[in-house]
Amino acid sequence: GENVEQHPSTLSVQEGDSAVIKCTYSDSASNYFPWYKQELGKRPQLIIDIRSNVGEKKDQRIAVTLNKTAKHFSLHITETQPEDSAVYFCAASSEDSNYQLIWGAGTKLIIKP
């Protein structure tokens, strides 16, 4: 079955700098890759997603890149702000698994003022 690995587990960056979180997946049939942000005590919320027919997607300060050959995808946050501090989860799913999301272990992003 699918396995998703996420790195790093904790990332501390200076406010204004960029942050990059990486995930790798094992199932080459995976074709949907969402990223969720979870603030302390709150629900996970989708911030961006990408499908396998696209290599990159951007939404303001957030971008996701996908390398299908290497089976990895990354979240990029530019010009980080204090409100970006949260835990970020990547996930992958495929038609073969009936689109059940397989989650990474999460990255705690700390934005230092």
Added chain:
Amino acid sequence: DTGVSQDPRHKITKRGQNVTFRCDPISEHNRLYWYRQTLGQGPEFLTYFQNEAQLEKSRLLSDRFSAERPKGSFSTLEIQRTEQGDSAMYLCASSLDRGAEAFFGQGTRLTVV
């Protein structure tokens, strides 16, 4: 709020008691998921429904756990003979269909004492 709602938000129970949680998904969503999340971990899949049919149940799920979605709308998750290891946040999510964005409820935090 027309999002996914869960009830109760918090539940404290004594070991050995049964508990039941409710999830009301977004009204037109066909898919409903239950996850369990412990501190510092990503959501762990428990089960999901397509309309009223329970299509998959995690192999890690004890027989003490049961879920229903009788009319394809709200769902209940019951844990029988609770154990301290059941203490966690129980998250419900719904999506319009397979491969679509999953929206999470705020979760039910269970504490077994």
